[in-house]
Amino acid sequence: MARWQPGATQRLVVAAVDLFTEQGYDATTVAQIAERAGVTKSTFFRHFSDKRELLVAGQETLSRLLAEGIAEAPTDASPLDAVAAGLERASGEMGTANRELGPRLKAAVAASTELQERDALKSVGLAAAMTDALAARGVADPLAHLAAELGVLAFKRGYARWSENPADDTGLAPHALAALAELRDATTSLG
Incomplete structure (x- = not known):
């Protein structure tokens, strides 16, 4: 995964919103968001404490x-x-x-x-x-x-x-x- 690419926060937000729309908020996991954004789970948690926080990015x-x-x-x-x-x-x-x-x-x-x-x-x-x-x-x-x-x-x-x-x-x-x-x-x- 390209962890060094810029724009991880924006990519995580877009990935989360798309997944929330496609499969629902409850069915979406942090791992799925990170994978869709092309980052690791640990990178996700460096930017957000949980998936709810994506909304207030x-x-x-x-x-x-x-x-x-x-x-x-x-x-x-x-x-x-x-x-x-x-x-x-x-x-x-x-x-x-x-x-x-x-x-x-x-x-x-x-x-x-x-x-x-x-x-x-x-x-x-x-x-x-x-x-x-x-x-x-x-x-x-x-x-x-x-x-x-x-x-x-x-x-x-x-x-x-x-x-x-x-x-x-x-x-x-x-x-x-x-x-x-x-x-x-x-x-x-x-x-």
Whole structure:
């Protein structure tokens, strides 16, 4: 096995998502994932503690990028404008591999209660990172939480639209920002 080839983390994620989709999460073993990715089992465990962790691969980076974008927004930006800056920053790092993985990942998550729970925890982590970044800007707690939750929802909606339309070459950012604008408009009718 070519353990020295770069990209082991990405290959493991793709292999796992494909196997989860083909045969189900419960029926997929770490050994099968490692074999499909062309690495050893020990290499798998150097990257992930278990197969559930594959779903949150990149969450730390995504959280950091969202928080950095919020922190770098103009000082007079509203909380949602700061979230938009975070979405733009994080979206700019998403490439073709992320887009291609989207529909397969969605199918794998939909077929497994355990993966659905892990996906929900991922959303909580992203919202926490954005809430903390907004709080660091002086945004009051309830408003920071609300803006962060809208940011997570916008990211998910934008990512879904982007990944489901491979012919669109505009990138993820316009989709995420459009989703945030739609959510911002929707909040005005909440009363």
